[in-house]
Amino acid sequence: MIYAPVIVALLATLALGLARAFLGPTLFDRALAVNAIGTVAMLLLAVLEFLTGRPEYTDLALVYGLLNIVGTIAVLKFFRVGDLGKEGTLEEGDTR
Template identity: 60%
Template sequence: MMFLVAAVALFVTMVLILVRLYAGPIVYDRVLAVNSFGTATVLFIAVLGFLTGRPDFLDIALLYALINFVGTIAVLKFFRYRALGDIPQMPAHPGEER
């Protein structure tokens, strides 16, 4: 019964995070909401695994957590530098060669 209450609470939390995702005025609010949604999803998968008696769902939850972390870092890097690869270094003084 306790895991069912936790699952419902996580579902409500995920709905509230989606509201924040659409209401976020700046891109960093939206990235934070997506990251929070991913964390809530990891918890939801883990609770669902306990509810159904399938402990192998924890492996799926851990994999999803790693993908969520790497994806968040990649999105933040893209929004900061507008590129995902190497960032070219700017010359120290104008007119100087690299």
């Protein structure tokens, strides 16, 4: 009862985010949408854990959060540098 509205809202958010991930048009739009999907999945997971009475499993949501950023950075780094093994160009101070 407490959780019903927020679960419905988060599921709707997931669906809308997926729509943007399908539509694109650029890779960045998709990566942005999937990043948002990761955040919302994390929230949904936390809520579901409270719903099933296991609030102590919130660690799982933490794993999602960490992987979400790793995935985003991996895709972007690959897109920019073309190879995950190489270092990005990061001179001291700069990013221009």
